[in-house]
Amino acid sequence: MACEEEIRGLICDIGRRMYEKDFIAANDGNISVRIDEDRFLCTPTDVSKGFMKPEMIAVVDGQGRQIEGPIPRTSEIFMHLEIYKALPHVRAVAHAHPPHATAYAITDAKLPSGILPEVEVLLGEVPVAAYDTPGTKSFAQNLRPHLKQTVNTILLSNHGVVAFDQTLEKAYFHLETLEMYCRILLIGMQIGNIRPLGELKMRELLESKRRMGLADDRCGG
Numbered sequence: 136m137a138c139e140e141e142i143r144g145l146i147c148d149i150g151r152r153m154y155e156k157d158f159i160a161a162n163d164g165n166i167s168v169r170i171d172e173d174r175f176l177c178t179p180t181d182v183s184k185g186f187m188k189p190e191m192i193a194v195v196d197g198q199g200r201q202i203e204g205p206i207p208r209t210s211e212i213f214m215h216l217e218i219y220k221a222l223p224h225v226r227a228v229a230h231a232h233p234p235h236a237t238a239y240a241i242t243d244a245k246l247p248s249g250i251l252p253e254v255e256v257l258l259g260e261v262p263v264a265a266y267d268t269p270g271t272k273s274f275a276q277n278l279r280p281h282l283k284q285t286v287n288t289i290l291l292s293n294h295g296v297v298a299f300d301q302t303l304e305k306a307y308f309h310l311e312t313l314e315m316y317c318r319i320l321l322i323g324m325q326i327g328n329i330r331p332l333g334e335l336k337m338r339e340l341l342e343s344k345r346r347m348g349l350a351d352d353r354c355g356g
Contacts, residue, residue, distance in 0.1 A: 142168050142176055142303075143189035149229065149307050150178065154185030158231040158310060165209035168227045168303055169219055173197040177215065179206035210270035217275040218299050221282035227303035232295035233314035235321055240290045247320065249331045254316045256344050258288050258309060259351045266292040285350045288313050 137145070146166050153159050153166075164184050167177040178184060179191050193204030197219075199212045209215075215228045239246050246261055248254075262281040267274035278297075281289050288298040288309045298309035323329050332340065341354035 139170055139176070140189070142170060143192045145303055146176060146178065146192055147187045147189055149303055150184030150187045152307065153229070153231050153310070154183065156233070156311070156314075158233040158314065159184055160232070164229075164231045165211050165215070166227075166229050166303065167209075167212070167215040169225070174202070175212075175215070175219070177208050177212055179204060180209050182206060211274075213270070213272050213275035214278065214297060217278050218282060218297070221279065222284070222299070224284075224301060225299045226301050227306045228297060228299040229303065229306040229310055230291075230295060230297040231310055233310060233317075235317035236290065236296050236310075236313045237294075238321070239317055240295060241293050246290065246317070247329065247331075249333075249337050250320070250329060251316060252332070252340055254312060255332075255337070255340055256347070256349065257312050258316075259285055259344075259349075260353070261288050261290055261313060262286060263290040263292055266294065269294060283352075285352045 146168060149166055153164055162181050162183055165178045167175050169175050173196050175195050176192050177195055179193050182191055191206055193208035194202045195208050195212055196202055197216060199216055201208045211230060218225055218228050248260055264281055265277045267277055278289060287300050288296065290296055296310060296313060298306045300306045300309065341351060344351055345354045
């Protein structure tokens, strides 16, 4: 695993990417990385992730208590900790408000599956967590029904998206994949009817995914 200094730099780099991609605006979004069993780096509150410096990064324990850092930690740390608690393999969490994906989060429209093979392999099914006030423990607890090995990205109702994986770059790429997928869907709907892969091709795709060692509830993974 990279040293803490390198991880701080990577958090700032991913924050800039999120900001430059318009996944976040102003002081939106938050990022965390597990650096020890009970020690986490996380972004500070009220700081633009596009202009964040490594020395601004906070350190918290498994209860969300701040150990280090000149600026208070993100108010949404409980969401991150809920994910780490449920999924020990997860080492990084990224939360943002990518506009096309968040458009699905604020409507009753169901995010369709079985459309793009890359999305089925890299993301699989993307659940929607119920809304509660961001930053509260009850908001974080709403993720619990969806936290399992086959999930790496969750839509947050009326809020945004959270993605997580073994590395921060992978978590960020899940945000990118979902946002591009939602953008393609919304453009496609303006042109015509969305054409699904079909049951046979989906079975073949899920079998390929199983052989790759990627878990998916739909293929008994």
